[in-house]
Structures are given as C-alpha cells and as structure tokens.
Amino acid sequence: MHQSLASLYPQHFSTLLKRADNALALGGFEHLLIAAGTPLRKFLDDQDYPFVVSPHFKHWLPLTDAPGSWIAYTPGSKPKLIFLQPRDYWHVVPQAPQGYWVEHFDIVIVRNAAEAVAQLPAGNRAVIAAACPTQEGVEANNPAAVLDYLHWYRSYKTPYELELMREASRIGTRAHRAAAQAFHAGASELAIQQAYLAAAGQTDAELPYANIVGLNEHCAVLHYTNFDRKPPTHGRSFLIDAGASAAGYASDITRTYAAANGGEFQALIDSVDAAQQGFVSKVRAGQSYPDLHIHAHHVLAGVLREHGFIRMSEESAVASGVTAVFFPHGLGHPIGLQVHDVAGFQQSECGGTIARPAGHPYLRMTRALEPGMVVTIEPGLYFIDMLLEELKAKPQAGEVDWARVDHFRQYGGIRIEDDVVCTDGAPENLTRDAFGLA
Structure with a gap:
C-alpha cells in the first residue's frame, strides 16, 4: 500500500501546486496559508472535542493529527509545513513528520502557536481556516474565488x-x-x-x-x-x-x-x-x-x-x-x-x-x-x-x-x-x- 502511495504522491502533489497557482492568480493573492485547525473547547470545561483536521490541510499531506500546524505556499517556492510539536507532558506529542511525502516540503518544527505564526509569510495572503480568527496575528479570510476554484477541482480525484x-x-x-x-x-x-x-x-x-x-x-x-x-x-x-x-x-x-x-x-x-x-x-x-x-x-x-x-x-x-x-x-x-x-x-x-x-x-x-x-x-x-x-x-x-x-x-x-x-x-x-x- 505505502509503496504504491509513494509512487503516486508526486503526481498528486504536482497537481495541487498547479491548482494552488491558478487559484491564487484568480483571487489576486501572493500566498496560500492552510491551517490544520485546533480542537474546539467544550463549553464551560477544560476539555476539547476530538480534533478534526481541515480537509484542505489533509488534501496536501496524510497528516490527520497535527493541530496548530500550517501549510504555507508561495508560487515558485517549495511549500512549507509548519509543524506544531508542543513541549507537553499531559498529552502524547505528535511525532516529527516522516514518510513518502516529507521530501516535498520544507518542514519547520515549532513549539507553540506564536512560533507557528512567526513562520507564516507576510503580504497578500489567502488564509483557509475556520471563519473566526484562528491564531493571534492571523485571521482567516477564506476568499471565495480561491475556495470556489479549489473546491471545483477537488471533485476530480488524483x-x-x-x-x-x-x-x-x-x-x-x-x-x-x-x-x-x-x-x-x-x-x-x-x-x-x-x-x-x-x-x-x-x-x-x-x-x-x-x-x-x-x-x-x-x-x-x-x-x-x-x-x-x-x-x-x-x-x-x-x-x-x-x-x-x-x-x-x-x-x-x-x-x-x-x-x-x-x-x-x-x-x-x-x-x-x-x-x-x-x-x-x-x-x-x-x-x-x-x-x-x-x-x-x-x-x-x-x-x-x-x-x-x-x-x-x-x-x-x-x-x-x-x-x-x-x-x-x-x-x-x-x-x-x-x-x-x-x-x-x-x-x-x-x-x-x-x-x-x-x-x-x-x-x-x-x-x-x-x-x-x-x-x-x-x-x-x-x-x-x-x-x-x-x-x-x-x-x-x-x-x-x-x-x-x-x-x-x-x-x-x-x-x-x-x-x-x-x-x-x-x-x-x-x-x-x-x-x-x-
């Protein structure tokens, strides 16, 4: 299974790059930022609901348990995975990324949300994330032109x-x-x-x-x-x-x-x-x-x-x-x-x-x-x-x-x-x- 995925992933990755380039050009944006998302906190509680990763994030890579992480892509450059690996003894800390797909990303490991935000490119950004502000200093805009284009082509599976x-x-x-x-x-x-x-x-x-x-x-x-x-x-x-x-x-x-x-x-x-x-x-x-x-x-x-x-x-x-x-x-x-x-x-x-x-x-x-x-x-x-x-x-x-x-x-x-x-x-x-x- 993993052997066939390793051989199929480069074409999938290349397809996503082309779609991202076209979507950003349509919307007039310089950068695409995709948040993995963070767990929702239960009302009046100190516990979270089970984490559900953003579909846009897992479209790029097979990571479904990377809360607080980001993908940042600027056309013409290698995409960056900003991987949040907190210092934490209360929970299992996510393992550093490994596998058939990692060579396609510049991977930066950070310890907290502020470090993650500091790694995101500045400028005119299409930020795909939950509609509310997701991290301090980054607000989701979910531009319609970008999402419409990406959603349309997501219908065609690689x-x-x-x-x-x-x-x-x-x-x-x-x-x-x-x-x-x-x-x-x-x-x-x-x-x-x-x-x-x-x-x-x-x-x-x-x-x-x-x-x-x-x-x-x-x-x-x-x-x-x-x-x-x-x-x-x-x-x-x-x-x-x-x-x-x-x-x-x-x-x-x-x-x-x-x-x-x-x-x-x-x-x-x-x-x-x-x-x-x-x-x-x-x-x-x-x-x-x-x-x-x-x-x-x-x-x-x-x-x-x-x-x-x-x-x-x-x-x-x-x-x-x-x-x-x-x-x-x-x-x-x-x-x-x-x-x-x-x-x-x-x-x-x-x-x-x-x-x-x-x-x-x-x-x-x-x-x-x-x-x-x-x-x-x-x-x-x-x-x-x-x-x-x-x-x-x-x-x-x-x-x-x-x-x-x-x-x-x-x-x-x-x-x-x-x-x-x-x-x-x-x-x-x-x-x-x-x-x-x-």
Whole structure:
C-alpha cells in the first residue's frame, strides 16, 4: 500500500501546486496559508472535542493529527509545513513528520502557536481556516474565488486519492462483515458497533461520520445513532451505514440484512439491490446526477408495485410524490476528503449554483458526472410512520395497500450504498470490489 502511495504522491502533489497557482492568480493573492485547525473547547470545561483536521490541510499531506500546524505556499517556492510539536507532558506529542511525502516540503518544527505564526509569510495572503480568527496575528479570510476554484477541482480525484479511497473501502468492508456476523449472532446495536470498531481498528472519532446501526423499526430512522444496549427479542432486520478513514479519505457504505427466516423482507432487499446495481452502471461521463436520481424514483416505484405496496403506475407514483414517501432522501453525494464532499452543486470553477429539481429538496448533488469524480449511490425504501401518516391524508392513499405497508413497518427499511468512481469507461465500484476482496 505505502509503496504504491509513494509512487503516486508526486503526481498528486504536482497537481495541487498547479491548482494552488491558478487559484491564487484568480483571487489576486501572493500566498496560500492552510491551517490544520485546533480542537474546539467544550463549553464551560477544560476539555476539547476530538480534533478534526481541515480537509484542505489533509488534501496536501496524510497528516490527520497535527493541530496548530500550517501549510504555507508561495508560487515558485517549495511549500512549507509548519509543524506544531508542543513541549507537553499531559498529552502524547505528535511525532516529527516522516514518510513518502516529507521530501516535498520544507518542514519547520515549532513549539507553540506564536512560533507557528512567526513562520507564516507576510503580504497578500489567502488564509483557509475556520471563519473566526484562528491564531493571534492571523485571521482567516477564506476568499471565495480561491475556495470556489479549489473546491471545483477537488471533485476530480488524483490516482493517489483513489488509492486511499480504495483502502478506506477495504477497511470499511472488513468491518461491515464483522457487524453482519454480530447481527446474525443476536448482538445488540451497541455490541454490533463495538464489533465494527474492533474490525476497522479505528475509534469513533477516527471514523468519517457517526455510524448508523439500526435493528428492526430503527431502520426507518435515516440517521439513527442511538445504539440500544439490549438486543431485541427478535432481530428481524439490520441496517448499517458505516464508513472508515484512510489518511483522511472516507468510505461510506450501507448494507441491509434480513434475519435468517426473513424471506419476504429478503426479497425486497434483493429487489433494491438489483435496482442499486443498475444505478451504479449509469455512473458514466456526462450523466446528469439529478436525472439519475429521478430515474431511481421511477425504478423504485416499479419495486413498490412489484411487491404489492402500491397499485398506481410508476409515472403517477413519482409525479404525485408517493415515491418520495418511501424514498425521501437523495440518491447520493460526492465523497472524498469529506463524506459529503464539496462542490456538489457548483456551476463552474468560478462558483455559482445548480439548483435541485423541484420536489427533491434533499438531493446533495446536481452536477453532471465526469471522469475522476467519486459519488455514492444509495437508494432506499423505508416505512416511516410520519411520512406514511401524511400520505394517508392525500388522494393517492387509495392506491396503497395499507395492510401490506403496515406489515412491513416491523422491518423499518432498506438502504444499499456503494462508493463509485466515474471513469472514461465503465464505473469502478470501490465498495463491491472491496467486498469481493474481503
């Protein structure tokens, strides 16, 4: 793994230099300063929340635990890493940087924030950091022209980034298998989560997002993160939406399982899985993501009809909003340095916004797909009490088999999610490839 990263990193680094040069020229700046960030202090406390590094910082180098550090870049010069290594006996002090990437930076080790600030170049600076003043003497300005340009091109992953995302998928699928075994063994939600963390070898804070681990009716809560301590008497269904990190790059994977005797629910899972693989096959250059999302609604309307939940045509189910009751979120989102990565709505490298299609307020991407982009494809079908009650009051209620719907509430719902690379040809499914290797 590290050998391939070492060979891929120089091209990634060169790409970032060119993007930075162009972004600074667009904004009229001499220097680019990127803060790693500092931990947030808990209110009325002397403890911090877990540190989360800036995505712009970890784009340049695989350092995710370097609070108070900076990258300073002036076009034509070697980038400088100002690495904060405090004198501290209360905490573990970060090790001096080492690895395949260090030769590309002038590395200066400092002991405190004031020393770090003293190392930053003066002049006309684009400072990418938290919106409030980050260090005394340095104020973040986060210039729109610079950020818009960098965010736009962050959508196109370098081969180095794709290799890290493959690794994040390999870690995530290994942990997903452990979680599925725990479910089939009758474990509680908390015990399943603990099995996941053990197999991933990552702490809660190191994961790219808070895991969703739901049993039975809890599968209907889209962001269910409660972790019941006791297993249910009968485990009928299990939905897990959980990822992993590799040098700050994310995987985002969802699978749904039926209990060993869950024939009817397993049949519905199989139909959603087949539909999902059809959507993955359309992750092709030039494909409009909103069009793919609306296509997914039509296909899922067919699944609802096939399994006896609705009697209306696919077209009517989509046009009247009935499919949105069962599939109320977007088909997916960009992914990379962040789980919900930037620029999903951006019109061009100069900014702007591409609006969501009417009636689809939760879609997280409106761009057309292009080679190098990585997106999630995550259709779902759910039995959500609140949305079903609203549907009962509408004229389309007569087109629904309510007895069948009510029977399936005990399973909660289904979501199946893969991370997929758009290429010049057939898509690369990072998730299914990783499951195949596991």
